[in-house]
Amino acid sequence: MQQDELENYLNQLLDISRFQDYCPNGLQVEGRNQIHTIVSGVTASMDFLQAAVVMHADAVLVHHGYFWRGEDRTLRSIRHRRIALLMKHEISLFAYHLPLDAHPELGNNAQLGQKLHFATVGHFGQQNIASYGQVMCNISLNELGEKISLALARKPLIIGEPTKQIRRIAWCTGAAQSYFEEAIQLDIDAFITGEISEQSVHTARESGVAFISAGHHATERFGVQALGEHIAQQFGIKHHFIDLDNPV
Ligand SMILES: [Zn+2]
Numbered sequence: 487m488q489q490d491e492l493e494n495y496l497n498q499l500l501d502i503s504r505f506q507d508y509c510p511n512g513l514q515v516e517g518r519n520q521i522h523t524i525v526s527g528v529t530a531s532m533d534f535l536q537a538a539v540v541m542h543a544d545a546v547l548v549h550h551g552y553f554w555r556g557e558d559r560t561l562r563s564i565r566h567r568r569i570a571l572l573m574k575h576e577i578s579l580f581a582y583h584l585p586l587d588a589h590p591e592l593g594n595n596a597q598l599g600q601k602l603h604f605a606t607v608g609h610f611g612q613q614n615i616a617s618y619g620q621v622m623c624n625i626s627l628n629e630l631g632e633k634i635s636l637a638l639a640r641k642p643l644i645i646g647e648p649t650k651q652i653r654r655i656a657w658c659t660g661a662a663q664s665y666f667e668e669a670i671q672l673d674i675d676a677f678i679t680g681e682i683s684e685q686s687v688h689t690a691r692e693s694g695v696a697f698i699s700a701g702h703h704a705t706e707r708f709g710v711q712a713l714g715e716h717i718a719q720q721f722g723i724k725h726h727f728i729d730l731d732n733p734v
Pocket of ligand 1 (some may be wrong): 706
């Protein structure tokens with residue numbers, strides 16, 4: 487398929503014009519026009535790009551791309567090396583941040599909810615990207631932790647009473663610890679996100695709502711993967727997902 491055909495399709499599917507984001511969403515670096523193989527991953531790091539080159543990627547698709555607000559705007563050192571590698575191999579870089587968190591089926595939050603068997607009831611947080619709902623059957627906080635460990639292949643950090651029964655839950659992938667207080671207003675038993683701050687611990691203890699830090703990378707692996715698979719099926723192109731471990 488053609489690069490602009492893929493760009494138009496993804497931009498519409500993810501409804502990018504609806505979001506105010508900290509980075510440009512869509513085609514960030516232009517590569518060759520014909521796309522046969524797409525490689526997806528969470529972050530467009532150097533390791534990821536090198537693996538994509540080995541896999542003969544025509545385009546890469548990531549959740550964390552480049553050109554973040556507040557970042558140095560020069561192409562030097564790390565930024566230069568990454569973009570030079572993409573340009574040398576004529577690989578296009580497609581990046582989708584908040585629109586990929588929020589998509590109702592392929593998004594990070596929808597996918598995480600599915601993996602953990604949560605029923606989504608509604609949305610909250612900045613531009614309504616976070617989700618809340620119910621666990622399918624009542625489980626203890628400890629059991630929920632086990633379930634997350636299995637689903638994400640990573641042990642979460644949990645602040646709360648292990649025997650506490652969990653019924654209502656809110657979640658947002660990535661670094662959404664600042665949504666915790668808003669989540670508490672939804673009368674939930676636990677909140678899951680990727681990262682934790684020092685004050686999250688006190689808020690959890692004083693509100694009685696459990697806080698689960700399940701990993702920024704670990705919680706954001708599913709959206710980009712689902713999106714890559716969707717494109718492969720839709721257009722008959724090849725798709726590979728590369729998961730490079732990140733302990734955060
Ligand atoms: Zn993220």
